[in-house]
Amino acid sequence: MRTPASQRALLVKISENVCYTELVYQRxxxxxxxxxxxxxxxxxxxxxLRDPDSLVEQRGKNYYVANQRRKSQLTVNSHNYRLITVNRLSK
Known part of the structure; x- marks a missing residue:
């Protein structure tokens, strides 16, 4: 499990590098x-990505960034920082 400081640093890195495709805007x-x-x-x-309550976890080749307040999860490729998809969180 990452410490909060390392999570913040990872979220900053993702925020600075995240990129998008036309397909992901539609998705x-x-x-x-x-x-x-x-x-x-x-x-x-x-x-x-800048919300201090967001949590990031790396599973396989993707980062999963969850934010309970917005009830959303981002899926970002860990190699090229491309946003893959978003999901609504149920809780």
């Missing part, structure tokens, strides 16, 4: 049932 809108522009999606992702 975010579909999964969250929203109609956001690219900049709105990016702002939402940055808000999660």
């Amino acid at each position: 975010v809108n579909k999964k969250l049932s929203v109609d956001w522009s690219h900049s709105e999606t990016e702002a939402w992702v940055q808000a999660i």
Whole structure:
């Protein structure tokens, strides 16, 4: 398990390097049932990555960033920092 300081450092690194594809913008809108522009999606992702309550875990080749307040989880590739998908958390 990561210490909070190392989690914060990892979240900062992900925040500075996260990138997007056209497909992921569409996927975010579909999964969250929203109609956001690219900049709105990016702002939402940055808000999660910069939130001190977000938790990050690496499993395999992906980072999973969970934020209970926003009831959302980001999946980010750990090699190229590309956002893969988002999911709503049930709790």
